[in-house]
Amino acid sequence: MRTIGMALTLAVLPACAFARTHPGGGPKVKTYDADGRTPIGEIYGSLAGLAKKGRWKIETVFIDQELPIQVLFTKRKGPAVWVLAGIHGEEPAPPDAVHKSLGTLDALAAGKIPVVLFPLCNPAGYSKNWRYPDAEKYDEKNPGHSVGDSDHLLPGKDGRPRAEKASSAQADALTRKALELAKDYPPALSIDLHEDDLIGKGYLYSQGPKGHEDPAAKAIIRKMAELRYPIILSGKTRFDEPIVDGIVSGVQDGSIDELIASEEILAEGAARDGPSGRSVIVVETSAMRRPLKERVDVHCAILGMLEELYSLVVK
Numbered sequence: 001m002r003t004i005g006m007a008l009t010l011a012v013l014p015a016c017a018f019a020r021t022h023p024g025g026g027p028k029v030k031t032y033d034a035d036g037r038t039p040i041g042e043i044y045g046s047l048a049g050l051a052k053k054g055r056w057k058i059e060t061v062f063i064d065q066e067l068p069i070q071v072l073f074t075k076r077k078g079p080a081v082w083v084l085a086g087i088h089g090e091e092p093a094p095p096d097a098v099h100k101s102l103g104t105l106d107a108l109a110a111g112k113i114p115v116v117l118f119p120l121c122n123p124a125g126y127s128k129n130w131r132y133p134d135a136e137k138y139d140e141k142n143p144g145h146s147v148g149d150s151d152h153l154l155p156g157k158d159g160r161p162r163a164e165k166a167s168s169a170q171a172d173a174l175t176r177k178a179l180e181l182a183k184d185y186p187p188a189l190s191i192d193l194h195e196d197d198l199i200g201k202g203y204l205y206s207q208g209p210k211g212h213e214d215p216a217a218k219a220i221i222r223k224m225a226e227l228r229y230p231i232i233l234s235g236k237t238r239f240d241e242p243i244v245d246g247i248v249s250g251v252q253d254g255s256i257d258e259l260i261a262s263e264e265i266l267a268e269g270a271a272r273d274g275p276s277g278r279s280v281i282v283v284e285t286s287a288m289r290r291p292l293k294e295r296v297d298v299h300c301a302i303l304g305m306l307e308e309l310y311s312l313v314v315k
């Protein structure tokens with residue numbers, strides 16, 4: 001009898017005991033949970049809650065393996081704060097921090113600051129703890145493509161796009177939506193949150209015209225230092241990029257951040273005005289041997305600075 005009872009109990013348990021689903025608000029998709037990241041359905045639920053507030057609109061940019069890539073933006077247009085999170089699916093702290101900071105973002109909107117929010121750019125990757133959405137197709141030699149790849153819109157040395165077409169349907173959809181929104185919501189301040197478990201200390205990229213001197217980037221470095229979060233103040237990144245006072249600038253990496261900072265882009269064979277972001281920052285924190293909560297806290301602290309950072313840029 002005991003055996004039968006066990007079998008019945010197991011039969012009603014989810015297939016994977018640590019894979020959680022959310023009872024309402026979002027797709028019933030299992031989320032990788034060995035690190036305690038927020039279940040994806042809970043993230044969709046809270047985004048739907050924010051979208052119900054009168055100040056916001058929500059759109060689906062792309063449906064990736066049944067999971068919507070969403071963007072939320074305020075009804076109020078104008079020079080905006082942009083926030084991007086979850087480009088890389090094995091970096092849970094940024095989207096979890098955004099999930100916890102929706103009240104902060106709504107307060108910005110209530111304070112009449114236009115906001116564009118890409119809260120979870122790679123939901124398929126997040127749900128599986130994969131850097132790229134379709135990692136199963138790739139191997140070590142060809143590891144796949146970032147959902148933020150923008151090489152198809154950025155000029156190379158010969159003046160032609162660096163890539164003939166978008167590296168994936170996800171990158172095509174995300175970059176199109178970013179360019180479309182940049183017309184009504186020119187990015188005054190863009191913050192793209194990342195973390196890296198191969199680095200012991202964090203740093204920032206500043207892709208905007210002020211580079212190392214960007215006041216918003218400097219303020220974030222000061223905040224990280226104040227929180228005693230480890231930062232590399234000088235030396236090089238693991239990609240051999242020089243770091244000055246915790247900030248890397250002038251990098252042409254084909255990222256969506258380079259696109260957001262670009263004054264000119266190439267689309268359908270013609271040069272066009274780019275989003276021309278004034279302050280475009282990519283945050284890279286260390287995830288090495290650090291509990292998720294601590295990593296989420298530093299990203300929440302940065303999101304808590306958005307009003308101050310925006311005022312440094314829009315004077």
Ligand SMILES: [Zn+2]
Nearest residue numbers: 088091194195
């Ligand atoms: Zn990343």
